[in-house]
Structures are given as C-alpha cells and as structure tokens.
Amino acid sequence: MRFLNMLNPAYLKFDSPLAWGGLNLVAFGLVSVAYFFMLRGSDQVNTKRLAVLGALLGLGLPIYTGFDLTVHQHRPVWSTPLMPVLFVALSLVSGAAVASFLAKGEGKLLAMLRSFMLWSGGATAV
Numbered sequence: 169m170r171f172l173n174m175l176n177p178a179y180l181k182f183d184s185p186l187a188w189g190g191l192n193l194v195a196f197g198l199v200s201v202a203y204f205f206m207l208r209g210s211d212q213v214n215t216k217r218l219a220v221l222g223a224l225l226g227l228g229l230p231i232y233t234g235f236d237l238t239v240h241q242h243r244p245v246w247s248t249p250l251m252p253v254l255f256v257a258l259s260l261v262s263g264a265a266v267a268s269f270l271a272k273g274e275g276k277l278l279a280m281l282r283s284f285m286l287w288s289g290g291a292t293a294v
Contacts, residue, residue: 189232230255
C-alpha cells in the first residue's frame, strides 16, 4: 500500500526517478488492460496506436529497473551505467522467447524470432 503514496499528488516529486518509475508502472498496467479489451473490438487503428504506446511504456520498465539498480553504490557490479542497457537486452531476449513459444507452427515468424533471439543474446553477452 505504500506504493500508492508515490502516486499521491501531495507526495509526488517529479524530480525523483522513483516517482517516474511508479507512474510508468501504473500507466503500463492501464494501457495493457485497455489493449486487452480493445483486441475484442473492431477498431484496428486505435488498437495499433495503443499497442505502440504499450510497447513504449514497456520499454521504460527495464530501463527504470536498471537505472534503479545503478544508483546503489555499495554493489560494484550494479553501479554501472550499462545496467539499464543490460536489462533492456535481457527483456528483449525474454520477449522473443515467449513470442517464439506462442508462435507455434508459424515457420516464417519462428525464423525471424530465432534470428532476433540470437542478435539479442549476442548483445547481452557483449
């Protein structure tokens, strides 16, 4: 419940990365629920716009997590500016793995996802 204090306008500090991360989490959740309901409708244009917005907000989630770990100076492995990049690369690999699992028999899509997973895995290794 203390999480909700960050969203209270009386306590919200826009110069705090933690506040922006909390707002991003809430916005991503709301957009995801709205997208789920819009998938059942026939408005393809707004569904695609909502998908793009959800993808952009989803990209902010691993960046925020990596940035949050970067500020911990007592953990030398975590306090590197490359941590957000690593979290984004790992998120892309995980997303491609889930997408390839859900694609099942789609040969062309599976080939594209495999190459994407290899590229993302290489980026993570670097």
